[in-house]
Each structure stands twice: as structure tokens, then as C-alpha cells.
Amino acid sequence: MKKMKRTIMAILLIGIACVQANAQQVSVALTAAYEKLLSPVMANKVVAAAEFENIAAKSGSDWGANYYAAYSDAIVALNLHDAKRQDAYLDKADDYLKQTTALNQSPGETYMLAAYVAFARYSVDPANRWKKYLDLVNSNLETAKKANPDNPRIYYLQGILIFNKPKFYGGGTIKAKPYFEKAKDLFNKQDTTSILKPYWGAADNQSYLDKCNE
């Protein structure tokens, strides 16, 4: 009996260790792909998006893997200039976003990402998509804010929207600056030790802030 208990314990411990090791592996792989995504070279971003997709395919129901696959597809779409391909990437982003939502982990970050993907959709064709997608951006940001008002990416994205809005319609650098400043404060406070606690946006926020200060 004692032997049996030991065996079960050993199997359990091995199982837990395996799961942890697997999570660790996913985390390492995500971090490596994320570094590539930060590259200013577009080809690296595309490769990074493919790597995130591979990780998501292998890890199946891992929240982080699906989250970053959606995020990287949105990033690639934002950097392309061909509407058809941008939408194709965003179709994939939506699929991963659905998976991320279904896993029901970190809802605040998931809604934030949903806002970001909607923002990417809007950016493909602002003249024709503002009504639907800005509504979607704003409603997702609102929900993200309810979940965690200290998420810096909320103010970063709000800042971008105001930054890009013509001065005439209440936008421009002066109005956008307080949003980037607030985002910066919050970015400085956030935990950047784990890729699974998303921390993207800080550098881009800073470059927007620099533009506001020009």
C-alpha cells in the first residue's frame, strides 16, 4: 500500500513537473518570439507572428500562446499596406482572440487585446470602418478598464486614437499627451518579469510621447 502511495505521489510530482516544464518551455518560446516581434525589420515581425502561431498550435489551450498569436497578427496587419492581407491577418487574430476569450484568463488583458485588434481593423480603412470598429474599440476599452483601470495599454491606445484624430475634431498632440503620460506612469509600475503578464506597448507609447513633445 505504502509503495503504491509512493508511486502515485511520484507520478503526480512527475506530472506536475512536466506541466511546469511545459509551461516554462512555452514561456521561453513566447519570450523569444516576442523579442523578434520587437525588431524594426518587418520580415522579423512576420516570422515572429508565424512562431507565435506555431507555439499556439503546439500548446493548444495555452492562454499566453493564443494571446500573443492574436497580438502578433494584429501587429503585422498594422505594419502591412495591403488591405486584403491585413484583413487576412486580422481574421487569424480574431480566431486566436476567440480562443483567448474562451480560456477566460486575465479578462482585462483579453478585452484590451480585443480593443487593439479592433483598432487594427479600423486602421485598414478608417474612412469606411470608423463607425463599427471605433465603437468596438471603445466598448472593449471600457470593459478592460472596469477589469483593471491601471492597465497602461488602455490609455496608450486611447492616446493613439486621439493623436490620430484631426485637431478639428478634438484630437491632436496636445489632447493626446496626457493619455500617453498616464500610460507611461503605469508602464513604469508594471511587472515585466513574465511574458504571461503582458507588458507590450511601453516603447511605442514613449515614441508617441516624444512626438507630442516635439
Place this chain on the structure above:
Amino acid sequence: MSNLKTSMDLHPLLSQKKRKVFFAPFWFVMQTILTKKYWSFLFLVVFFLSNKTSAQSTIKGIISDEHHMPVAYASVKIKNSSDGTMSDSTGFFVLQTDLTGGQMLAITAVGYQPATYPFVPGNNKDTIKIVLQSDTRQLGVVVITAGTFDATDDRMLTIVKPVDILSNASSQGDIVSAFENLPGVQRNGGDQTGLFVRGGDASETTIILDGTTVQNPFFSDVPGVGQRSRFNPFQIKGMSFSTGGYSARYGQALSSVLELKTTDIPEKTSISLGANIAGLMLSGADKMENGGLEYSASYTNFGPYYSLAKTNYNFFKKPESVGVSARWTAKTADNNGLFKLSAAYNSSGSGIDVPDPNDYPNLISFDLRNINFNFNTSFSYHITKRLHLFTAAAFSNNSDHILWGDTTFTRSDYRLQGRVELSYIASDQLKITTGGEVQHYHYQMQFDTLGGHFIETFAAGFAEAEYQPFAWFAIKPGIRSEYSELINRGDFAPRIALAVRTGANSQVGLASGIFYQTAPTQYLLLGYRPSFEKAVHYLINYEWIESNRSFRIEGYYKDYAQLVREQGVVYTPDPYRFDLGTVNNTGYGYAKGFDLFWRDKATVKNFDYWVTYSYIDTKRLYQNYIAEATPNFISTNNLNLIVKYYAEKLHTAFSAGYNYASGKPYYNPLSPVFLGDRSPAYQNLSFKASYLTNIGKMFSVFYVNFDNLTNYKNVLGYRYSTDGQIRTPILPPQYFSVFFGVYLSISEFKKDEL
């Protein structure tokens, strides 16, 4: 060099014999260094390396799509090897490989079908060209559009958006008359009220607001003066206009259904003020945690407007109205449902001298006072991810008090109705909607001593499936059954629509169905109880849409049967006639034609234009017609040209519209052919400019709209005295007109946003 490294890496795996061969050059080198001249050694090294590099080949290529546009960042790999690269932003790639013999390039890019390209390294000196085909999976699914113009912000690619319709110069800000710019709709010269679609009269178009039938969509009818719709354009977020073959969800319209959807929760708290030459409007929205309250009050008086430009009628009492409305929208706590409730009250009046229908060309006064009340509510709820419930209920009450000459004429009506729909998404391919509606309405009329009324309770049930087995094919069969208590009859109306994608941006659609409608109210009011009128629609369309250009052509045939017909009466063009003779359902008719639509907003920046053209051939024998004839509301040819330009630097939007409609038939008692004469063609050039600015914190729009800029003297037809000796032209209320105003809006600044 990397290849050299690869070769070196391989050496532990080599056999002893091969190893000897492999290292033989090195022994030779060592001996040379020791025993021969240095230059000989260098020659050998160069020879050795050049031998190695000559084994590496380069292949260059350009990747483009089927439209010759470069495909950037496509992955290019040699199958079964690790050699690969990526195209640059111009679609160009360079790939180096050590491989020899027949190889296969594999090219992949998101949004395109994978492609392969066979090649032999070293043999391809020229830049190869690879064309990728768009991935049909990524094109989006085919959408059933036959007979329907969807103006919605919910679909990415639509031919028109709500704002496009409203910003037309020739729409005069009226949401319903804006639809006259779409193909299939007859141009109304200003003498008639309603939408006349593909040969149908105004009663054949039903307007639905959030799922319920709108009993009085227009301000009360005045003989010879077309009326505007009652809708506030700012409260409409989506419009689906069917010119035929519409969904089984709706019925009681032989020709067309215009479905309007109101906006959801207001985006922000705001207060707006509108002032124009014909009145004032104050409205506001209060955005709450999970909902919003909207309210408005308006006063209109067309006195100043009619005094600016000459009118063709004498308004002894300028049209005047007072209206108030309130609207509440709320999300359910679980965020899965949306509730809407609205109430509107309007009181209006006008006095006009109109031609006396019994004594042309003499005039008679028409003094109208109208009171209208509407209450609408709807609830949309996602019970589960796959099950969706929609319910709607409405009540409306309308009464007209008219002094026609010295005769009192009253008419009133009310309608109470409810609708329930349940949609089940069985899979990504199949959606089933089923539901029903009940309508209870009452009409009453009293003209001097002659009166009439009727009460109807009408019920309908329907089921409809949307099945999309493939991304390129969709089919929507439906069935609807209706029952009228008033005539104690039911009907059974099958419908079907389908769409097949024919290319990356094009599709073909088909639709057909049977449509029923109870007889016009003038018959029911006088106690006649004819059966349903019937129409069968057949439509085929071809549609091509890119994000900024679209084209559509649609052909149709409409077979009218069981139309109400008066027999034993002398024809008179008087719509208010009381002598209707014997009434039965022996009328019939047809309408056939085609509609064209072209829109382009890509050619010139900020410039958008559309052209619509409709051709129709229609005849019918119905009501008091004495022979089969083209009705007096039909122009065989209708052409609309809409141009819009936004001048960014001026912050001004310009819009111009040109409308042409060939002459309409009119009744000439002396003509040998019934309704055989044609009025002159109708032409109208309109222009609108809207200047957008900020006054303090207020967003402001100043606008001016000119209608019939050229002051073209349109004649819409002719009326004849009973003996046929005196002819008077039917004229629009005005030739040239100008309308201007300002719209101011201030939104609450969210101090807590940061």
C-alpha cells in the same frame, strides 16, 4: 561560407574512406606550406574555395498577386530543406542554395493560396515571376443580396452606408426620400407621398422600424403635395432596403420592405441644437452606466422656407408642427441583451388650396390638423451563444381632422402589434430563424355623412434557414403563413434567395417568392372584403464590390395577380372617390426591367460618385382602370447621378445630385388610349454644402441645400376637367428652393477618463 561550415560540420559523420578523401587537400596544403612557394598555396586555397562557392546557386524572383500587385513578406522555401527566405516589401526575393538537381520552391503568404515552383538550381538566370492567387477562404463569405440594398455599418463591404444615403444633396435630409436615389425606385416629383418600387404603388412598400410595422411613416397626406417621413435620421443606424424577393420574416407588401434599425446606446452624453429656416430642434443624450436616455423637442414652421422661394400652391396656413420624443436603451446585466423603448408625439397642421377633385380646375381649401403618437419597444437577447431571442412591440395612434372646403373629413387609426423571433445557430453553416407576429389595427373615416371603419387582427408565422455549406455558396429558403381575421383567409408564401461567388470580388444572386397584401384601406373602409392581392417576384443579380468601387446589375420580373378591381364604374383619377362599384380580385399586371448601380470613390481622393439607372416596363389592370395600362406613377427611365467631394482644407463637404425621370402617364379623357399620354421628363439638379467647424467646445455644422438649382419648370402630369375641355398641369410644390441651417452639438468631457 555558411555552406563551408555546414560541410565541416558533417565531417564526423563521414566514413573513414571518405574522410581520407575529404582531408586530402589539407595534407596537400600543409605539405605545400612546408615545401612549396607561398603563391602556389594561395592559388590552391582560392581554387578550393571557388570550387565550393560555385556549388551555391542563386534564384531571384518577384511575387505578385493576380492583380500584379507585389506580395510583401511572403515565405519562400525549398521543399524538404532548410533553405528559405522572405520576399521584401516590393515582393522581390533572393534565395541561395547548395542544393542541386530538380527542386521545388514553396511560397506561402497569409491571404493567398500556397504556390509551388519547380526549378533546377543554377539554371534560373532570370528573375522568376510567381503569381499567388487570393485565398478564397480569406475573401469573406458570399452574402445574399438579390433584391436588397443593405446600408449598414455592420458589414465591411456594402454598396452604401447609412451616411452615404443621408448626405445626398437630393435627399433633403429625409431618410425615405433618400432612397429615391437608389435603383428600382421611382423619382417622386414632389406631388406624391411614399416609395414607389419596381412598378408598385406607395401602398406596396412597408416600412419596418426595429421589427414592427410603421403605421404612419409619413406626415399626413395632402392631395398633390408629397410628405416627408417622420423618422429622425440621427436615430437610424442601419437600413435594409428590399426592392423585391425579401425575407419571410416580413409580409404584407407586394413590392418592397424598408427595414430600419435604430441606434443602440448613445456613445456619449451630449446636447444638440438644430436650427434651420423651417424650425428648431433640441435634443440630448444622457449616457449611463449600462444604458442611455435620449430626448428631443422640435418646432417646425415652413412659413419662412416657403416665403424664400415662390410656391406653386397657396399655403393659407403654413405647415407647422410640434414634436417631442424620448428614448431609453439599456443593456442587460449579463451584457447579452439590449432593450429599447421609445415614445414620440407629434402635432402638425397646414392649410393649402388644392385642385378640387370634383371640379377641376377650381381650387378647394384643405385644412389639416394631425396628431400622431408612437410607442415602440424591442428586446434582443442572446440566451446562449447559439440561441438568440428578439421581441418587439409597438402601439401607434394617428388622427387627422380635415376641413375640406366647408366639409369636415376625419380619419383615424391605431395599430397594436407584437413580434417574437428565435434564431438558432446550429453551426457555422446553418442558422434557423422562426417566429411570428400579431397585428391588431383599426381604421376609421368620416367624410361628411359618409363614413366607414374596419378592425383587423392579423397573424403570421414564419421560418427561415440560412445555409452556407461553402464559403462561395449561400441559400436562404423561407416560408411564411398569414391569416387575416377581417377577410377570414390565410395564405402561404414560400421565399427563396441564394448567392454564388463568381470571383474574388463578384457574386451572382437569385431570389424568388410569393408576396401577399390585404386590399388597400379605401376598400376595407367602405365595407368591401376582397381577398389578398398577390405578387410573385423573380430576380437575378450580379454584384462586384471592391472596397472603393462597386457595380451591380439586377434584372427582375414581377407577376401581379388577384389585384383589387372595381367594376361597373366610370374611371376618374380621383384617389378620394367613394363610388367603387363592384369590387373583386380579378386585377392583374406585370413589371419587368433592370436596375444598374455604379459607385466609385477610388479614382479621386475625397471624391465619391454614383450612378444609378432603372428601366421598367410595367402594366396593370387594377382598381378603377378601364384597360391594362402603365400606372401614372411610372417613369420608364430613371437616372440619378450623385457626386460628393470633401474639401479637407475647407472642412466642407459638397454634394450634388442630378435626377432624371422620363415622362409619366397621365389620364386624358379625350385620348383614345387609356393613360396613353406622357408628361414631359422630370429633371432636377440639387446641391448641398456642409461646413464643419468648432465654435468653442461645440461641434458645429452649417449647411445649405439648393433644390432644382436651374429652376427647371417640371410638369408632373395634367389634370382635366370632367368634360375634358380644361387641362391644368400638376406642378411640384416649388421649383427652385433653398434650405439652410446649423447643427450644434456639445459632448460631455469625461474628466474621469484619465
